[in-house]
Structure formats: structure tokens, C-alpha cells
Amino acid sequence: MKNKEQEAFEAAVKTMMRSVGEDPEREGLLKTPERVFKAYEFIYGGYKEDPKEILQSATFTSSNDEMVLIKDIELYSTCEHHLLPIIGRAHVAYIPDGKVVGLSKIPRVVNVFSRRMQIQEQLTEQIAEAIMEALDPKGVAVVIQARHMCMEMRGVEKINSTTTSSALRGLFKKDEKTRAEFFNLINAPMGNRY
Incomplete structure (x- = not known):
């Protein structure tokens, strides 16, 4: 189940895709916003750790x-x-x-x-x-x-x-x-x- 933060993030990814000329409803891109959210969780995981x-x-x-x-x-x-x-x-x-x-x-x-x-x-x-x-x-x-x-x-x-x-x-x-x-x-x- 997606929370509001993830839903907002995925909506922003769709907006970004449209702004560069892509169609977020194209078959190959349907799951891209969710994949980007998961990738960003990992890539920016350092914010959640204490050195x-x-x-x-x-x-x-x-x-x-x-x-x-x-x-x-x-x-x-x-x-x-x-x-x-x-x-x-x-x-x-x-x-x-x-x-x-x-x-x-x-x-x-x-x-x-x-x-x-x-x-x-x-x-x-x-x-x-x-x-x-x-x-x-x-x-x-x-x-x-x-x-x-x-x-x-x-x-x-x-x-x-x-x-x-x-x-x-x-x-x-x-x-x-x-x-x-x-x-x-x-x-x-x-x-x-x-």
C-alpha cells in the first residue's frame, strides 16, 4: 500500500516525464514512477543513518x-x-x-x-x-x-x-x-x- 508521500513522489515523476516530452502512460513507463521512488529511497538512504x-x-x-x-x-x-x-x-x-x-x-x-x-x-x-x-x-x-x-x-x-x-x-x-x-x-x- 502506497502512502501519500510515495503517491506525491510518483505524481511528480509523471509530471517530469511529461515535461521532457514522454508519455507516462506508455507501456514501458507505467511502473517507472514506482521504480524511481524505490531507487531514490536507496540512493538517498544516507539521510536516515547516523555516522x-x-x-x-x-x-x-x-x-x-x-x-x-x-x-x-x-x-x-x-x-x-x-x-x-x-x-x-x-x-x-x-x-x-x-x-x-x-x-x-x-x-x-x-x-x-x-x-x-x-x-x-x-x-x-x-x-x-x-x-x-x-x-x-x-x-x-x-x-x-x-x-x-x-x-x-x-x-x-x-x-x-x-x-x-x-x-x-x-x-x-x-x-x-x-x-x-x-x-x-x-x-x-x-x-x-x-
């Missing part, structure tokens, strides 16, 4: 004080200006100060913020801030490299251009050697995966 709760659900005491890096985290987001895809990868590192977090929680936090309407610069900052707040580490570094379909599919139509953004906190911002180590690691080839 702090995710990080704190798997935080452990540790004597480790060396960099922890998870690189090449795939991300899919949506440009808040055009509602077109942003496709990229994130590299996230932190230096523990008495506690570490389960490794799977870092990509989950990337997903929480990616699954919202975004600009890349804000996305990068939000990930860094969430980790700083939840773990209080000695430092956090986040780099995102992404392609923006609003630049490729429309406007300037620059195919394969990549935008890189970074957010550095604590030792990654203050200490040149720590920062250099991070950038060397994220730019190093993966090599043998096992």
Missing part, C-alpha cells in the same frame, strides 16, 4: 598509534545542483589515540554521506569531521577523486575530468612527514593483492 552511531558501534581500545588507511573506497553520490551522479573513490586514514574502529565502519561512513545530495567538497569535510568527532584521533585525512556527470553529460561536457578534494585534520595537517606518507600510500600501486 556517529555507526562509528561508535565498533570502537575498541588499542595501543596502536600508527596510520590506519583504507583506500579506493568506491562511492556514488548525487550532485545537489543537477541531481546527476558523482562517481569516485575515497581514501580515508586516521592515526589512533587510544582507540580504533572496525575497518568496515569507515566505508559505511563514506556511504552515509555519499547517499545524500552533495557537493564533493562538503562530502570530504563531513567524512573527516565525523571520524574526528567519534574517535578523537591524532589526525584524519580524507581524499576524494571523482567524476561529475553534471560536467560530463551536460554543460562543458568534459569527459573523464576528475575532481580531487582533501580534508586534513590534526597530524595530517600539522606534520609534513605524516602528510607525505599518506599521499605516498594512496598513490602507490596496489601490487600483489594477496
Whole structure:
């Protein structure tokens, strides 16, 4: 049973389809408004998740004080200006100060913020801030490299251009050697995966 919110959403999709010259009653499009509603529920699921709760659900005491890096985290987001895809990868590192977090929680936090309407610069900052707040580490570094379909599919139509953004906190911002180590690691080839 559809609620009023879903009915309104589906009506808006039909209006959009008509405005671009389509017939929402055409056989192939009859279920499109419902499919779009379900897709948007997933794509924008980040609004319903709390990154702090995710990080704190798997935080452990540790004597480790060396960099922890998870690189090449795939991300899919949506440009808040055009509602077109942003496709990229994130590299996230932190230096523990008495506690570490389960490794799977870092990509989950990337997903929480990616699954919202975004600009890349804000996305990068939000990930860094969430980790700083939840773990209080000695430092956090986040780099995102992404392609923006609003630049490729429309406007300037620059195919394969990549935008890189970074957010550095604590030792990654203050200490040149720590920062250099991070950038060397994220730019190093993966090599043998096992």
C-alpha cells in the first residue's frame, strides 16, 4: 500500500516525464514512477543513518598509534545542483589515540554521506569531521577523486575530468612527514593483492 508521500513522489515523476516530452502512460513507463521512488529511497538512504552511531558501534581500545588507511573506497553520490551522479573513490586514514574502529565502519561512513545530495567538497569535510568527532584521533585525512556527470553529460561536457578534494585534520595537517606518507600510500600501486 502506497502512502501519500510515495503517491506525491510518483505524481511528480509523471509530471517530469511529461515535461521532457514522454508519455507516462506508455507501456514501458507505467511502473517507472514506482521504480524511481524505490531507487531514490536507496540512493538517498544516507539521510536516515547516523555516522556517529555507526562509528561508535565498533570502537575498541588499542595501543596502536600508527596510520590506519583504507583506500579506493568506491562511492556514488548525487550532485545537489543537477541531481546527476558523482562517481569516485575515497581514501580515508586516521592515526589512533587510544582507540580504533572496525575497518568496515569507515566505508559505511563514506556511504552515509555519499547517499545524500552533495557537493564533493562538503562530502570530504563531513567524512573527516565525523571520524574526528567519534574517535578523537591524532589526525584524519580524507581524499576524494571523482567524476561529475553534471560536467560530463551536460554543460562543458568534459569527459573523464576528475575532481580531487582533501580534508586534513590534526597530524595530517600539522606534520609534513605524516602528510607525505599518506599521499605516498594512496598513490602507490596496489601490487600483489594477496
